[in-house]
Amino acid sequence: MKIISKAILALSLAFTLCACGGGSDNKPSGGEASTDSLFKAGTYEADGEGFGGAGNPIHVKVTVSDSAIEKIEFTADGETPTVGGLAIPLLVDKVVNAQSTKVDVVTDATFSSKGFLAAVDDCIKQAGADPEKLEPKEGSAEVKNVEETYDVVVVGAGGAGMTAAIVARENGKSVVIIEKAAVPGGNSSRATGGMNAAATHYQKEQNIEDSVDLYYADTMKGGHDINDPALVKTLAENSAAAIDWLDSIDAPLSNIGQAGGASTKRQHRPVDENGKILSVGTFLVEHLSKTCEAKGIKTIFNARVDKVLMDEGKAVGVHANGTDGSEITIHAKSVVIATGGFGSNPDLIVKYRPELKGYVSTNASTITGDAIEFLTNVGADFVDLEQIQIHPTVVQKDGSLISESLRGDGAILINKSGKRFCNELLTRDVVSGHINEQDGSYAWLIVDQNMYDPSTVIQKYVKNGLMTKCETIADLAKLMEVDEKVLTETIAKWNEACKNKKDEEFGREAFDAILSDLTAAPYYAVKIAPGIHHCMGGVHINTSAEVLDVDGKVIPGLFAAGEVTGGVHGGNRLGGNAVADFVVFGRIAGDSASK
Numbered sequence: 001m002k003i004i005s006k007a008i009l010a011l012s013l014a015f016t017l018c019a020c021g022g023g024s025d026n027k028p029s030g031g032e033a034s035t036d037s038l039f040k041a042g043t044y045e046a047d048g049e050g051f052g053g054a055g056n057p058i059h060v061k062v063t064v065s066d067s068a069i070e071k072i073e074f075t076a077d078g079e080t081p082t083v084g085g086l087a088i089p090l091l092v093d094k095v096v097n098a099q100s101t102k103v104d105v106v107t108d109a110t111f112s113s114k115g116f117l118a119a120v121d122d123c124i125k126q127a128g129a130d131p132e133k134l135e136p137k138e139g140s141a142e143v144k145n146v147e148e149t150y151d152v153v154v155v156g157a158g159g160a161g162m163t164a165a166i167v168a169r170e171n172g173k174s175v176v177i178i179e180k181a182a183v184p185g186g187n188s189s190r191a192t193g194g195m196n197a198a199a200t201h202y203q204k205e206q207n208i209e210d211s212v213d214l215y216y217a218d219t220m221k222g223g224h225d226i227n228d229p230a231l232v233k234t235l236a237e238n239s240a241a242a243i244d245w246l247d248s249i250d251a252p253l254s255n256i257g258q259a260g261g262a263s264t265k266r267q268h269r270p271v272d273e274n275g276k277i278l279s280v281g282t283f284l285v286e287h288l289s290k291t292c293e294a295k296g297i298k299t300i301f302n303a304r305v306d307k308v309l310m311d312e313g314k315a316v317g318v319h320a321n322g323t324d325g326s327e328i329t330i331h332a333k334s335v336v337i338a339t340g341g342f343g344s345n346p347d348l349i350v351k352y353r354p355e356l357k358g359y360v361s362t363n364a365s366t367i368t369g370d371a372i373e374f375l376t377n378v379g380a381d382f383v384d385l386e387q388i389q390i391h392p393t394v395v396q397k398d399g400s401l402i403s404e405s406l407r408g409d410g411a412i413l414i415n416k417s418g419k420r421f422c423n424e425l426l427t428r429d430v431v432s433g434h435i436n437e438q439d440g441s442y443a444w445l446i447v448d449q450n451m452y453d454p455s456t457v458i459q460k461y462v463k464n465g466l467m468t469k470c471e472t473i474a475d476l477a478k479l480m481e482v483d484e485k486v487l488t489e490t491i492a493k494w495n496e497a498c499k500n501k502k503d504e505e506f507g508r509e510a511f512d513a514i515l516s517d518l519t520a521a522p523y524y525a526v527k528i529a530p531g532i533h534h535c536m537g538g539v540h541i542n543t544s545a546e547v548l549d550v551d552g553k554v555i556p557g558l559f560a561a562g563e564v565t566g567g568v569h570g571g572n573r574l575g576g577n578a579v580a581d582f583v584v585f586g587r588i589a590g591d592s593a594s595k
Contacts, residue, residue, distance in 0.1 A: 037066035037067060038066060038067050038068075038129055039064040039065065039066055039067070039068075039069075039124075039127040039128060039129050040064075040066070040127050040128045041064060041065050041066045042063070042064065042127065043061055043062065043063045043064075044061070044062050044064070044122075044123035044124075044126040044127055045059065045060065045061050045062075045123065046059075046060055046062075046119040046120075046122035046123045046126070047059050047060075047119055047122075048060065048114075048115035048116055048117070048118040048119030048120075048122070049115050049118070050076065050078060050079050050084055050111050050112040050114070050115030050116065051078065051079050051080060051083070051084055051111040051112050051115075051464065052076075052077070052078015052079055052084075052463070053078065053463040053464055053465070055078075055463060056077060056078030056463070057078070057115070057119075058074060058075070058076045058078070058079065058084075058088070058112065058115045058116050058119055059074060059075045059076075059119070060072060060073065060074045060116065060119040060120055060123060061073040061074070061123075062120055062123035062124065062127070064124075064127050068099060069095065069096055069099055069124075070096075071096070072092045072095060072096060072120065074088055074092070074116065074119075076088055076112070076116075079112045080112075080189070080282050080286075081282075081286050082183060082184055082185050082189065082282065082285045082286045082289050083108065083109045083112060083183055083185065083189060083282070084109055084111070084112030084116075086106075086109070086182070086183040086184075087106035087109030087112050087113055087116075087182065087183055088112060088113075088116050090106055090182055091103065091105075091106060091113060091116050091117065095117075095120060097137070098136035098137055099134060099136070099137050100131070100134040100135060100136040100137070101117045101120050101121050101124070101131050101134070102131075102134070102135065102136050103117075103136060105117070106182045106183065107181050107182055107183075107365055107366060108181055108183065108185075108189075108364045108365055108366060109182070109183060143322075143324055143325045143326050144326060145326050145327045145328070145329075146300070146322075146326060146327070146328040146329065146330075147328075147329045147330075147331075148176065148329075148330055148331070149330070149331040149332070150173075150174045150175060150176045150330060150331075150332050151168070151173035151174045151175065151332060151333050151334070151594075152164075152165070152168045152173050152174070152175045152176075152332055152333065152334050152335075152336065152590075152593045152594065153175075153176050153177075153178065153317060153318055153330045153332040153334075153335050153336070154168075154175065154176070154177045154178070154335075154336040154338060155177075155178050155305045155318060155335070155336065155337050155338060155339055155371075156177070156178075156179060156180075156186065156337070156338035156339040156340065156562070156564070157177045157178075157179035157181075157184035157185070157186070157299055157301075158184070158185060158186030158187060158188040158189075158285075158338060158340055158562060158582065159185075159186075159188030159191075159281075159284060159285065159288065159562065159579065159582035159583065159586065160188075160338035160561040160562025160563075160564075160581075160582035160583075160585065160586040160589070161177055161179075161336065161338035161339075161561075161562070161586070162177065162184065162285075162288040162289065162291075162292055162586075163288060163561075163582060163583055163586030163587055163590065164336045164338060164559075164561055164586045164587070164589040164590035164593065165177050165292060165297050165336075165590065166249070166288065166291050166292060166295060166297070166590065167586070167587050167589075167590030167591050167594070168336075168590040168591075168593055168594045169295045169296070169297055170295075170590075171590070171591065171594035172594075173593075173594050175297050175298075176297070176298045176299070176300065176330060176332075177292070177297060177298070177299040177300070178299075178300045178303050178305055178318065178320050178328065178330065179299055179300065179301050179302075179303065180302075180303065180304045180305070180339070180366045180370070181301065181302070181364070181366045182301050182302050183301070184285060184288075184289050184299065185281070185282075185285040185364070186339075186340050186364050186366065186367060187340050187341070187343070187363055187364050187367055187563060187578075188281050188284065188285055188562075188579075188582060189281045189282055189285045189364070190281055190362060190363075190364060190401060191279070191280050191281030191284075191578060191579050192279045192280065192281060192401060192402075192403035192405065192457055193257075193259060193267060193269070193280060193403045193404050193405040193408075193575050193576055193579075194253065194255075194256075194257060194259070194267035194268050194269035194280050194405060194576050194579065195239075195242075195243070195246075195253055195267065195268045195269075195280060195576055195579035195580050195583065196215065196239065196259070196262070196266050196267055196268070196574065196576035196577050196579070196580045197215075197239035197240055197242060197243045197253075197266060197268055197580060198210045198211055198212050198214065198215035198236055198239055198240065198266055199211055199212055199240050200239070200240045200243045200244075200266075200268065201240070201243070201244070202243065202253070202254050202256060202268060203256060203265070203266065206256060208256060208264060208265050208266075209264060210264050210265075210266050212236045212237050212239075213236075214263055214264065215235075215236040215239065215266065216232055216233055216236040217263075218261060218262055218263050218574065219232050219235065219236065219569075219574060219577060220232055220570070221261070222261040222427050222569075222570075222572050222573070222574040222577075223536075223569050223570020223571050223572055223573070223574075224570055224571035224572060225570065226384070226387075226570040226571050227567060227568060227569060227570030227571075228383075228567035228568065228570075230542075230543050231541070231543060231567045231568045232568060233543075234543045234584070234585075234588070235568060235577070235580060235581065235584050235585070238584045238587070238588070239580055239584060242580065242583040242584045242587060243268060245583070245587060246284070246287075246583065249287055249288070249291045250287060251270070251283065251284055251287035251288070252270065253268035253269055253270050253280065254268070254269075254270070254271060255268070255269040255270070255271045255275075255277055256268055256269070257269060257277075257405050257408045257409060257513060258408045258425070258510050258513035259404050259405060259408050259425075259574060259575035259576045260404055260407065260408070260424075260425045260426060260427055260428060260431065260574065260575055261425075261426070261427040261428075261572075261574040261575070262574065262575075262576070264510075265510075265512075265513050266576070267405065267408065267575065267576040268576075269405065270283040270284075272456065275454065276454050276455060276456045276459075277405075277454060277455045277456060277457060278456050278457070279403075279456070279457050279460070280579055281579075284579070284583075300320075300322075300328060302322055302323040302324070303320040303321065303322045303323070303326075303328050304320055304321055304323075304370060305318045305319070305320040305339070305370065305371075305374065306319060306320065306321060306370070306373075306374055307319040307374055307377070308335060308337075308374055308375065308377075308378050308558065309329075309331070310378055313555070313556060314555075314556040314557045315334065315335040315378070315555060315556065315557035315558035316331060316332065316333070316335075316557060317329065317330050317331040317332045317335065318330050318332075318335060333557065334557045334558070334559065334593040334594075335557060335558050335559065335593075336545075336559045336560065336561065336589045336590065336593050337371050337375065337539065337547070337558070337559070337560040337561075337564055338560065338561050338562045338564060338582075338586065338589070339367075339370055339371045339564050340363075340364075340366075340367040340535075340562060340563045340564055341363070341367055341369065341534065341535025341538065341563040341564065342367065342368055342369025342372065342535055343361045343362070343363030343367050343388075343532050343533065343534065343535055344361055344363040344364065344365050344366070344367045344368050345367075345368040345369045348368075348369050348372070349361075349388060349532060352385050352386045352388060352537075353386055353388050356388060356390070356532060359390065359530070359531055359532045360394060360396050360398075360399045360531040360532070361399050361531060361532040361533075362391060362394055362399050362400070362401040362531050362532065362533045363399075363532065363533075367563075369535075371538075371539065371560075371564050372385075375539050375547070375560075378555065378558070379549040379550060379555065380539050380540065380547050380548070380549060380550075380555060380558075381539070381540040381548050381549055381550045381551075381552070382537065382538060382539055382540060382566060383537055383538070383540045383566035383567050384536055384537030384538075384566040384567065384570070384571075385535075385537035385538070385566070386537065387535075387536040387537045387566075387569070387570065387571050387572075388532060388534075388535055388536070388537075389428060389429065389532075389533050389534040389535075389536055389569075389572060389573050390428070390429070390432045390530040390531060390532055390533060391404075391428055391432070391530065391531055391532075391533035391534070392413075392428055392431040392432040392434075392435050392528070392530050393406075393407075393413075393445055393526075393528040394528055394529060394530060394531030394533070395466055395526060395527070395528060396442075396527075396528075396529050396531070399531060400461075400464075400466055401531075401533070402445055402461065402466070402526055402528055403457055404428070404575035404576075405457070405575070406445065406447055406451070406455075406457075406458065407424040407425060407445070408425065408510070408513055408514075408575075409447075409451055409455075409513070409514060409515040409516065410447070410448075410451055410498070410514040410515050410516040410517065410518060411424065411445050411446060411447045411451065412424055412445075412446055412491075412494055412518065413431075413435070413443045413444070413445055413446075414443060414444045414445075414446060414480065414482070414487070414490060415438040415439065415443050415444075416438060416439045416440050416442070416481075416482065417439070417482065417483075417486065418477065418480070418482030418483050418486035418487040418490055419486065419490050420490055420493075420494065420505060420506065421434055421437075421438060421443070421506075422434040422506055423503070423506040423507055423508040424508060425508055425509070425510060427572050427574065428533070428572060428573070428574075428575065429571070429572045432530040435528075435529060435530055436529075436530060441529055441530075442527060442528065442529040443527075443528060443529070444480050444525050444526065444527055444528070445525065445526050445528055446476070446491075446518065446523055446524070446525045447467075447516070447518070447523070447524050447525075448516050448518045448519070448520045448521065448522070448523050448524070449520040449521065449522055449523075450515065450516035450519075450520040451515055451516045451524075452524055454515070458524065461524075461526065462524060466526055467524045467525060467526045468524065468525055468526070469522050469523075469524055470522055470523045470524070470525060471521060471522045472521060472522070472523075473487060473488050473491060473521070473523070475522075475523075476523045476525060479525060480525065480527075491518055493505065494517070494518055495517050495518060495519050497511075498511060498514060498517030498518075499517065534563065534569070534573050534578060535563055536566065536568075536569040536570065536571070536572070536573050537566040538560075538563065538564045538565045538566035539560050539564055539565050539566065540565075540566060540567065541559075541560050541561075541565050541567070541585075542554070543588075544559075544588060544592045545559045545560060545561050545565075545585050545588045545589035545592050546558070546559055546592060547559060547560050559589040559592055559593045560589065561581075561582065561585040561586045561588065561589035562581060562582040562585065562586060563578065563581070563582075565585065568581050568585070569581070
C-alpha cells in the first residue's frame with residue numbers, strides 16, 4: 001500500500017489513526033469469535049469502487065478485536081489526491097470514532113466516500129458482523145471555539161483563494177485560509193480544459209502567434225462587450241506572468257490547445273511525464289495545496305463564513321461557524337473573499353434567471369453564493385448577477401462536465417438524426433442554444449482513438465463510465481440510435497473537412513489545432529446537453545481586486561478574486577478564462593491584501 005503524500009495529508013483535519021500500511025494478499029486473517037464477541041478478531045481486506053472506477057479500486061485493510069474496529073489502512077491510487085486523497089483519511093477517523101460506517105460522506109468526494117465505506121462494510125461482514133446493525137457511537141470530543149489573528153485571512157480554498165494566500169505569504173505576511181468544505185478545490189477542481197494566456201514563453205517556443213490585444217478582443221467579443229474593459233485588460237496583460245508564476249511553483253502548463261471563441265491556440269494545459277494531457281483543475285489544486293503546505297499556510301476546513309468583521313468602515317476579519325458547532329473568529333489586517341459563485345444554489349439561480357429552473361449544475365455542492373449575503377451586509381456592490389453561463393456539454397445524470405478542450409482537439413457534436421448541426425467552436429452560449437434547438441435538446445459528442453491515447457482526461461471519462469467505447473461506426477450508430485448510413489456520411493464529411501482544412505457546412509476553422517480527424521477507430525461517445533456552469537456576475541472589484549461599495553468607493557481592507565467577482569467575463573465566459581481569472585486576480589488580490 002502506498003502512503004498518501006505528507007503534503008496532501010497535512011491539509012486535512014487531524015486524524016488519529018494511520019491511513020497507510022504494508023502490502024497484502026486480500027485474504028482475511030481472522031480468528032474464531034467467542035459467543036459474546038462482536039467480531040472475529042483479525043485483519044480483513046476488501047475493494048470498493050471509487051472515483052477511479054472498478055479498474056483502480058480503493059483497497060482497505062480493517063483490523064478488529066473481538067469488540068471494536070481498531071485500525072483501517074487503505075490505498076487509493078485511482079482517487080484524486082486533493083479530493084479522495086484527503087477525504088478517505090477523514091472517513092477513517094469518522095468510522096473508527098463512531099465504530100460504524102453510518103457516517104456522513106465527505107462533501108464533494110461522494111464517489112471516494114461511498115467506495116471506501118462499501119469496502120469497510122465488506123470487511124465488517126467478513127468479520128462476522130452486520131454493518132447495518134452497528135449504530136454510531138456519540139462523539140465525546142469537546143467543541144473548541146477559535147479566535148486568532150493574522151495579517152491576511154482568505155475565505156475559500158479554491159484556485160483564487162490558495163493563489164492569493166501563497167502570494168501574500170511570499171510577501172512575508174501571516175496567512176490563514178477558511179474553507180467551507182472538508183477538502184480544498186471547490187469549482188477549481190472541476191476545471192478540465194486549460195488556462196488562457198497570451199504571448200507566453202510556451203507560445204513563443206511553439207511558434208504560436210498571439211498578443212495581449214488579441215486576447216483582450218476575443219474576451220470582450222465573447223462576453224458580448226458588456227465586460228468591464230479595465231478588468232479584461234488586466235486579465236490579458238497579466239496572463240503571461242501568471243504562467244511564469246505557475247512555473248515557479250512547479251505547475252507548468254506547457255501543452256497549448258484552442259478553445260471556443262479564441263482566435264488562436266492559447267489554452268495552456270498540463271501534461272504528465274509521458275506527455276499525456278491532464279485535467280488542469282485537479283493538477284493546479286494539487287500543486288497549490290502542496291505550495292500552501294510548504295509555506296506553512298494554515299487552512300481551517302469545515303467552516304462557513306457568515307460575517308465580515310468591520311471597524312470604522314474597514315474590513316478587519318471574519319466570523320465563521322464550524323460544522324462541529326464551534327465558532328471561529330479571525331482578526332486580520334485585510335480580508336480576501338474567494339468563495340466562488342452560486343451555481344449550486346437553485347433558489348438564487350431562479351431568482352436571477354427564472355428560465356434556468358431545473359437545469360443540472362456542474363458546480364461543486366458547496367458553491368451556493370454565501371458571500372452575496374455577507375458582502376451585501378457590509379455595503380458591497382454587485383454586477384451582472386443575472387449573467388449565468390450554461391455549458392453545452394454536460395452529462396445530465398450527474399452534472400459531469402465534458403471539457404470544451406475535446407471540441408478544440410477535434411471532437412464533433414451529432415444530433416438525433418446522426419448529423420452535425422453547428423460549428424462546435426462557437427462560444428458556449430451559442431453552442432448551448434444550438435443543442436437546445438435539436439430534437440430532444442441533446443447531442444452526442446464523439447472522439448476517436450487518436451484523441452483518446454494522449455488524453456488522461458478522456459481516459460478518465462471512459463473509466464468512470466461517462467463515455468462509451470464503440471469499435472466501429474456501426475456500433476456507434478447503435479449506441480446513439482441513429483441511422484448508420486447517415487452517421488457514416490456525417491463522419492466522412494468531417495474527415496474531408498479536416499483534410500481540406502475547410503468546413504463547408506458550418507464554417508468551423510482552427511484546423512491546425514486539431515489532434516485528430518476522427519478516422520481512427522475505435523470511437524468514444526457521450527450523450528450531453530447544456531447545464532449551469534459559471535456565474536459571471538458577482539461582487540464589484542477594481543483592477544487591484546479591491547471590493548467596491550454601492551457608491552463605487554473602495555471598502556478598505558476588503559478584496560476579492562475568482563468566480564465570486566463580476567465584470568471580467570461579461571455575458572459569456574470563454575473556455576480557459578476561469579483558470580486565467582483565478583490565477584491572475586488571485587495573485588493581484590494576494591498582493592494588494594499584503595499592502
